[in-house]
Amino acid sequence: xxxxxxxxMTKLFLVLLLFSASFLLTGCWDRREVNDTxxxxxxxxxxxxxxxxxxxxxxxxxxxxxxxxxxxxGGGEGPTVxxxxxxxxxxxxxxxxxxxxxxxxxxxxxxxxxxIGTKLAKAGGLHKxxxxxxxxxxxxxxxxxxxxxxxxxxxLELQPPLELYVGQALRKLSEMHIGMSVTVKDFEQMLKxxxxxxxxxxxxxxxxxxxxxxxxxxxxxGTAIFKKDKMVGQIDTKVTRGLLWLRNEVEVTAVTVNPKxxxxxxxxxxxxxxxxxxxxxxxxxKILAKITSEGTIVQNGSHLDIMSTDITKRIEKELEKDIxxxxxxxxxxxxxxxxxxxxxxxxxxxxKYPKEWEKVKDHWDKVLPQxxxxxxxxxxxxRPGLTTTPxxxxxxxxxxx
Amino acid sequence: xxxxxKISAFQMALMIEPTVVATAVLVxxxxxxKVAGRDMWISPIFGSLVGFFSLFIVYQxxxxxxxxxxxxxxGDIIGRIPGKIIGLIYLFFLLHSSGIIxxxxxxxxxxxxxxxxxxxxxxxxxxxxxxxxxxxxxEVLGRAAQVFVPIFMSTPLLFILLIPDLKLENxxxxxxxxxxxxxxxxxxxxxxLSEVSLISMFLPFLKDREKGGKWGIISVIVIILHxxxxxxxxxxxxxxxxxxxxxPVLTAFRYISVATFFEHLEAVVVIIWVMGAFIKISxxxxxxxxxxxQWLNLSDYRPIVFPIGxxxxxxxxxxxxxxxxxxxxxxxxxxxxxxxxxxxxxxLLLLIAIIKKKMRNKRQPxxxxx
Amino acid sequence: MIWTVFxxxxxxxxxxxxxxxxxxxxxxxxxxxxxxxxxxxxLLAILLVFFPDMPGPTQMIEKLFKPLGKLIE
Numbered sequence: 001x002x003x004x005x006x007x008x009m010t011k012l013f014l015v016l017l018l019f020s021a022s023f024l025l026t027g028c029w030d031r032r033e034v035n036d037t038x039x040x041x042x043x044x045x046x047x048x049x050x051x052x053x054x055x056x057x058x059x060x061x062x063x064x065x066x067x068x069x070x071x072x073x074g075g076g077e078g079p080t081v082x083x084x085x086x087x088x089x090x091x092x093x094x095x096x097x098x099x100x101x102x103x104x105x106x107x108x109x110x111x112x113x114x115x116i117g118t119k120l121a122k123a124g125g126l127h128k129x130x131x132x133x134x135x136x137x138x139x140x141x142x143x144x145x146x147x148x149x150x151x152x153x154x155x156l157e158l159q160p161p162l163e164l165y166v167g168q169a170l171r172k173l174s175e176m177h178i179g180m181s182v183t184v185k186d187f188e189q190m191l192k193x194x195x196x197x198x199x200x201x202x203x204x205x206x207x208x209x210x211x212x213x214x215x216x217x218x219x220x221x222g223t224a225i226f227k228k229d230k231m232v233g234q235i236d237t238k239v240t241r242g243l244l245w246l247r248n249e250v251e252v253t254a255v256t257v258n259p260k261x262x263x264x265x266x267x268x269x270x271x272x273x274x275x276x277x278x279x280x281x282x283x284x285x286k287i288l289a290k291i292t293s294e295g296t297i298v299q300n301g302s303h304l305d306i307m308s309t310d311i312t313k314r315i316e317k318e319l320e321k322d323i324x325x326x327x328x329x330x331x332x333x334x335x336x337x338x339x340x341x342x343x344x345x346x347x348x349x350x351x352k353y354p355k356e357w358e359k360v361k362d363h364w365d366k367v368l369p370q371x372x373x374x375x376x377x378x379x380x381x382x383r384p385g386l387t388t389t390p391x392x393x394x395x396x397x398x399x400x401x
Numbered sequence: 402x403x404x405x406x407k408i409s410a411f412q413m414a415l416m417i418e419p420t421v422v423a424t425a426v427l428v429x430x431x432x433x434x435k436v437a438g439r440d441m442w443i444s445p446i447f448g449s450l451v452g453f454f455s456l457f458i459v460y461q462x463x464x465x466x467x468x469x470x471x472x473x474x475x476g477d478i479i480g481r482i483p484g485k486i487i488g489l490i491y492l493f494f495l496l497h498s499s500g501i502i503x504x505x506x507x508x509x510x511x512x513x514x515x516x517x518x519x520x521x522x523x524x525x526x527x528x529x530x531x532x533x534x535x536x537x538x539x540e541v542l543g544r545a546a547q548v549f550v551p552i553f554m555s556t557p558l559l560f561i562l563l564i565p566d567l568k569l570e571n572x573x574x575x576x577x578x579x580x581x582x583x584x585x586x587x588x589x590x591x592x593x594l595s596e597v598s599l600i601s602m603f604l605p606f607l608k609d610r611e612k613g614g615k616w617g618i619i620s621v622i623v624i625i626l627h628x629x630x631x632x633x634x635x636x637x638x639x640x641x642x643x644x645x646x647x648x649p650v651l652t653a654f655r656y657i658s659v660a661t662f663f664e665h666l667e668a669v670v671v672i673i674w675v676m677g678a679f680i681k682i683s684x685x686x687x688x689x690x691x692x693x694x695q696w697l698n699l700s701d702y703r704p705i706v707f708p709i710g711x712x713x714x715x716x717x718x719x720x721x722x723x724x725x726x727x728x729x730x731x732x733x734x735x736x737x738x739x740x741x742x743x744x745x746x747x748x749l750l751l752l753i754a755i756i757k758k759k760m761r762n763k764r765q766p767x768x769x770x771x
Numbered sequence: 772m773i774w775t776v777f778x779x780x781x782x783x784x785x786x787x788x789x790x791x792x793x794x795x796x797x798x799x800x801x802x803x804x805x806x807x808x809x810x811x812x813x814l815l816a817i818l819l820v821f822f823p824d825m826p827g828p829t830q831m832i833e834k835l836f837k838p839l840g841k842l843i844e
Contacts (some may be wrong), residue, residue, distance in 0.1 A: 030514070134645065137514070142658055142664070185656060188642055341464040347570070407804055493828070496828075500828075694804075697800065700798065704790055705808055707786050707789070708805060708808035711783075711812040712812050716815055716828065721821060730829055730832075733840035734833050734837075734840050741836075
């Protein structure tokens with residue numbers, strides 16, 4: 001009896017010991033409660049006087065979000081985010097200054113968008129700020145980077161009508177691959193690459209439609225071009241499309257041709273593939289950009305019968321011409337105009353001709369203008385879409401040839 | 402014998418895999434890339450030569466002295482006192498590397514997850530758990546490996562989620578500067594691979610000794626595959642900028658994002674990695690305790706488990722002043738330090754043993770021949 | 772600092788109290804090994820409290836292997 005008692009006592013003691021362990025296992029030093037953290041959702045940095053930067057962060061107001069979900073329809077209860085800024089010598093310094101304005105500990109783990117003001121980008125030395133995002137354990141390497149026209153801080157203050165906050169809107173824009181989509185890791189990789197050329201999406205506040213001036217988003221209006229972490233130029237959306245096409249990153253686009261004046265046919269390319277084929281012959285460096293694209297016709301605003309194979313071929317030719325024009329734009333503006341290798345030509349040569357590359361890698365800037373670029377395009381129209389003849393055109397007016 | 406438990410050759414192979422890989426995944430990709438550049442994924446294959454070589458030596462020694470560990474047969478081969486000296490060097494190495502490994506573990510956990518937690522808590526917690534494992538003996542350690550290591554080895558499967566971000570063209574040009582960079586790069590993984598020779602302490606306790614060699618080879622092959630996969634994924638993800646990261650594999654897991662909501666996987670991965678680190682530290686700790694007991698001719702190793710654990714903690718603190726110093730040691734010194742103890746000393750022992758045997762065979766026929 | 776020394780000493784005493792009764796009467800050698808190792812640990816711990824920058828095994832090994840280490844640095 002006594003023996004049994006002592007055994008059950010031991011068991012009880014063990015159970016209590018196990019329970020007491022749960023108090024120790026919470027990890028007292030690095031414990032972090034959700035209601036003690038200020039979740040940063042987006043950050044913007046701008047140039048300030050001297051070498052200083054101005055860091056603006058957007059912090060989630062948890063109360064506003066949970067209230068908004070319960071009260072259906074009560075949309076305008078107030079902002080879901082809070083924007084604050086501080087001036088500091090660098091990211092870490094500015095963050096510590098910002099911390100004094102928050103009763104909760106700033107947490108970078110959910111910040112997925114960083115916006116850089118043009119002034120700071122043009123001043124160069126971005127690597128100094130990038131370092132914080134890669135070194136500090138909280139910020140994510142996957143966060144997207146943007147360059148804003150004008151002050152980056154202004155963009156964080158916008159209230160997007162469709163999304164909860166600007167960061168989310170920007171991230172979704174970036175995921176659609178309308179412009180460049182660059183994460184912190186990608187940017188670092190580009191800066192470290194063979195040419196040190198980096199590209200970042202350029203954003204600008206979209207003019208609001210009505211009423212509230214803040215109720216709008218920023219959209220991607222082009223690409224900022226960096227050379228050795230200094231912004232050297234920018235290109236618009238149209239040129240960016242061509243650039244993306246050459247970099248084999250294009251996803252959403254529509255190509256429109258005019259078979260006759262005032263008539264249009266649009267193709268929605270489903271699959272595009274670009275291959276850069278470098279050749280060196282007799283000391284002449286050449287690049288052949290081989291592009292294949294296939295797609296469906298989404299609009300036929302002409303009198304042509306696109307069911308006919310002859311006409312299909314003709315449109316394919318027209319499309320190829322149009323794409324070629326698009327691709328020439330970035331070549332003229334970026335390669336000839338800025339003498340920047342934003343297309344990955346250097347990498348292509350490096351991969352195929354490592355020995356020759358070794359010789360020119362220190363003066364690639366001088367070689368690049370002499371590189372001859374040829375474009376070969378193959379377009380296929382796979383399907384005419386759901387209609388056959390042009391909509392609303394009587395049968396006898398349709399041009400069969 | 403001091404250890405009464407028996408393990409199977411399969412369990413031994415499972416114990417050895419994380420013993421090499423657990424800490425190798427932290428630093429090897431970025432350090433190898435510094436030397437080998439784009440050819441970093443070839444380096445572990447060259448490094449495997451050292452792994453197979455150490456395995457061969459240890460297995461041959463085991464055939465000569467099937468019941469004994471390296472601490473015991475070193476005395477048989479070169480005499481009692483020199484044997485004890487070799488044993489002491491071996492034990493010093495084990496104590497020092499147990500400390501270093503625990504330090505790597507603690508440094509990694511602190512740098513990436515628990516920046517405010519004092520080191521002695523992170524390290525002491527781990528050593529305490531390992532001490533209880535070692536106290537329970539080899540069989541328990543083998544079973545623990547059987548449970549944890551398959552999970553640990555499955556982590557590279559998670560890299561499938563990273564495929565959209567991998568760029569295949571990062572791998573070319575292969576061998577841009579010839580074979581040399583990848584061979585020089587092999588200096589780093591070969592140091593880790595020579596740790597395979599720790600099986601010399603386990604071979605006497607195998608249930609199925611004839612399978613020991615086979616499973617040893619399988620485990621080296623699995624280690625190579627694990628390292629090559631990790632190096633390739635790092636290369637395809639970062640290109641040559643992999644050298645920028647202190648823990649590229651951790652960052653690679655952090656980079657996983659599927660459909661914008663399936664992300665922040667690193668916590669899961671690190672929990673799994675801690676299992677591997679636990680097996681690694683336990684293996685070193687166990688070998689150290691058993692070796693010390695054998696060196697001192699004790700009848701039981703249990704009483705010295707906790708005092709040695711205490712010493713390992715102290716060496717862990719003492720080993721390096723800061724992360725940079727530890728990093729430099731791992732980069733430049735350990736590729737020579739580990740093989741010199743784990744491969745070179747057994748090799749010398751084997752050579753002497755073979756020569757002695759030949760001499761004896763030569764001498765013996767003389768008196769019998771009239 | 773004195774508190775660290777005190778804490779270490781308490782830990783070592785607890786360790787001895789925990790392990791000592793487990794050892795059998797005739798295990799003389801084990802007891803000797805246990806006491807020596809624990810004493811070494813205690814001494815080293817105290818030394819590390821007062822001289823945390825004491826050159827350790829790593830520095831020794833580093834000196835020994837430096838010529839080789841320079842090859843790949």
